Amino acid sequence: MRFLHDFGHYCLFISQVFTKPEKTRLYYKQTVKEIEKLVIDSVGIVIVISIFMGAVITLQTRYNLENPLIPLYLIGLTARDTMLLEFSSTMVGLILAGKVGSSIGSEIGTMRVTEQIDALEIMGVNSASFLILPKITAAVFFNPFLTMLSMFVGIFGGYLACVFTGALPPVDYVYGIQYWFIPFYISYALVKTVVFAFIITTVPAYYGYYVSGGALEVGKASTRGVVFSSILILLANLILTELILAK
């Protein structure tokens, strides 16, 4: 019951967010700011994590396939598909839920408890839409670039692992990552990314928006936002995989 209530409340909140911005110019300006805060500022962490994960996936696959009958290029292929199918969308989604989600939750929550949201409302501004729509726009349209970046960098990380550890000849790896490439995997990952971006921005914003109390409550709300968006990402991942990939 509690869940249904919260879900209904969340839906109302979303409908409030999706109203036409009053000042289009201001909305664009806010969106550009959010692209910088939510997307550009996440490039670093995405690169670092993807490079290491790509390398580790390659090495792990190598050690697990210690069989002379299996051609070495399959290791490259496996690493590539792992990055494309799961890692670059889901893992990056979870990491962003932590990084971006907590910052959105505490930003909106702080604005609530310090009456900044009241200040907007009393000026006659639809605060939910004004504050959150630019975040959704930024993440939904630009997180796919982070995902693609993660794919490239991750696969490159695998290559570096081959070069520096000699786990397998780089030539085999390069052959493997080109072998039997299915472009649809990329569309699949991008669809997931868009859904995750929506979750990562709206769920923590929802918890922040309705916080009351002080700094302690803001902290709790922002944690709850991160936890819930992570759970929702995992659920959505399961559902989307079943819907899109199941034959």
Added chain:
Amino acid sequence: MIEVRNLSKSFNGTSVLRDVSVTFHTGKTNLVIGSSGSGKTVLLKSIIGLHEIEEGEILYDGREFTKLGFKEKKEIRKEIGRLFQGSALFDSSTVEENVMFPMDMFTDMTFEQKLERANFCLQRVNIINKNHLFPSELSGGMKKRVAIARAIALNPKYLFCDEPNSGLDPQTAILIDALISEITHEYNMTTVVNTHDMNSVMEIGDKVMFIYNGQKYWEGSNNDILNATSTELNDFIFASNLAKRIKENM
């Protein structure tokens, strides 16, 4: 002039305001005084429509706010300036952007016009050469003054201040009070100030309303207040032993 008639408000069955009627006059600083938890903030938020009220009428110069639709309410809200207890400046915007924000939102002024108006308002509150600082870089009193500049940016007819000098030292508090009072007289605004500070009452209380436990107990000017006979009001004014002794010897 703002008229409040028979206003009642409760939260989940707990009554907070009971049958409050009061008139706030134009060109005056109207004070709402009362101890913490007596319902001052709820009254103020009800008047500006941040709380739904159960019963009563609120008239802004004859316009019945409670009966208006969303669009018309918004028109009135544009005439309202609001000063919050904690300033409520936007953290991620500079001083200048904060003051320009209402103009960005509601006018089609050019950037130069907005900047000129912002600088005028900032000068009025004696904030000079601080345009590009962020709120976190200002002192409490400066934040309050920037908030006043933002509140008057659109030339409001009505100004609402919730405990404008809470958290300030007595000297700064008096400066802020004086500033609010001056601006009110200068621009002929209808100003409503919530406070529990007796200094403010004596300094700027053109008209004072005392609220106790969600009900109006007394109304008058700062000149009559010391001679009021209401026990609740006297307990509030002469809370300290020192004040009580002074009263006895008066």
